[in-house]
Amino acid sequence: MTVTKNTYTPFVWDDRMSTGVEVIDAQHQNLLNMVNDAYGSLSETTSKVTFQRITKELLSYAIYHFQTEESLMNEYGYNRERPDEAGIHIKEHRDFSAKVVAARKTMNSGAQQEIIPILEFLQSWIANHTQDIDMKLGRYIQEKEAERAAK
Numbered sequence: 837m838t839v840t841k842n843t844y845t846p847f848v849w850d851d852r853m854s855t856g857v858e859v860i861d862a863q864h865q866n867l868l869n870m871v872n873d874a875y876g877s878l879s880e881t882t883s884k885v886t887f888q889r890i891t892k893e894l895l896s897y898a899i900y901h902f903q904t905e906e907s908l909m910n911e912y913g914y915n916r917e918r919p920d921e922a923g924i925h926i927k928e929h930r931d932f933s934a935k936v937v938a939a940r941k942t943m944n945s946g947a948q949q950e951i952i953p954i955l956e957f958l959q960s961w962i963a964n965h966t967q968d969i970d971m972k973l974g975r976y977i978q979e980k981e982a983e984r985a986a987k
């Protein structure tokens with residue numbers, strides 16, 4: 837395993853990343869912190885066991901977070917009203933999980949793999965996903981909330 841530490845810059849939460857939905861924002865911050873922490877914990881001497889433990893925690897938190905968003909989609913009728921957007925959104929969630937699962941499998945097989953590109957993928961996935969597709973969901977939920985409040 838090779839880790840070139842100077843290529844990774846921890847990604848810091850910024851209010852501009854806020855979707856306006858409190859539970860989503862809180863979970864995004866946790867997810868981001870987990871990726872940054874993973875970077876801190878993984879090193880050239882990281883054992884397979886440590887790698888599996890860290891990625892398992894990350895994956896289960898990500899899945900929990902995706903479930904939160906996807907149940908909000910159901911609750912607010914997002915899938916019904918914006919099926920295309922919801923479809924793309926859910927696919928992005930599945931792709932994230934698949935990437936982590938694939939990295940875990942490669943590690944288990946004993947094959948050499950670079951850790952930093954995986955962390956960079958996770959980091960940029962979170963940055964792109966939260967600032968694009970999650971924003972759309974956030975705005976949609978806020979509109980629905982405003983409609984409910986006006987009734």
Ligand SMILES: [Fe+2]
Pocket residue numbers: 905925929965969970
């Ligand atoms: Fe999402």
